[in-house]
Amino acid sequence: MNTLLGRRTRVLAATTATAGLMLVAACTSSDDGGSGSKTAAGGVELVKAGQLTTCTHLPYPPFQSEIDGKVQGFDVSLIDLVAKDLGVEQEILDTPFENFKTGAFLNSGECDLAAAGMTITEERKKNVDFSDPYFDATQAVLVDKDAGVNSLAEIKSKNVKLGAQAQTTGEDYVTKQGFDPVSFESSDAVLNGLRTGQVKAVVIDYPVVQGWLKDKANADAFEVVDNLNTGEQYGFTVKKGNTKLAEAINKAIADARADGTYKKLYEQWIGPYDAAAASPSAS
Secondary structure (H helix, E strand, O other): OOOOOOOOOEEEEEOOOOOOOOOOHHHHOOOOOOOOOOEOHHHOEOOEOOEEEEEEOOOEOOOEEEEOOEEEOHHHHHHHHHHHHHOOEEEEEEOOOHHHHHOHHHHOOOOOEEOOOOEOOHHHHOOEEEOOOOEEEEEEEEEEOOOOOOOHHHHHHOOOOEEEEOOOHHHHHHHHOOOOOEEEOOHHHHHHHHHOOOOOEEEEEHHHHHHHOOOHHHHHHEEEEEEEEEEEEEOOEEEOOOHHHHHHHHHHHHHHHHHOHHHHHHHHHOOOOOHHHHOOOOO
16 A cells, blocks of 8 residues: 555444444443453354444445444445344444455454455455355446546556555456556545546446446546456455354345345445345355
């Protein structure tokens, strides 16, 4: 990354997208994890009593971003379902993205799980355990309409400056294609780089671009010229060997698909429902 957050974390409030989630605030007041039991429903061991602590990296709409002082998004809503099943509340820590590759905050006991629109890869599996896939993703190539390019190949041949978010599969992909992309620390920084002319094109996950283009100013200035089907699937991560929490996450995802909650949340946060995304193949 160009700018690292180091070991600094921010504790943020999570807002639930599911009715009836009871917040157990009294169990989260002390530094040692509270006075209650750290064992939640189903025998899941938590790092702090009364709460499911989620590491994420902000902002990354529509999966997680701070809206009106609350962290909200598709990932947040799905993990709220896990927390509800466990009988606890979700609390979110904003942490550097590079730690998701190593599992550092999981291994140090700062978080129970990580949810950050993270692609399942064999390299990452060496350090963390993934949940079942919950979302199929493609990479979008978004360009300034004045750039005069219509594909990733033209960006390369015309030597147009390209940007990507640091430590992501999008950055990895274009680097392997021979690009030397400008590396931005967050998705907001990627968009700002495009707006200010630091770059004339970017590669980033398509759902993120969908969110950007809902803004008329962005839609007037930028356009998608390529979709790169890289076969990516998102998963949540837990510390290696934490099978009970992984099983709880998988059950919540499966239940949400079965009872229509997944579809409702997808339409709320992503856009028109894509049935293919509802049942991604096992990775």
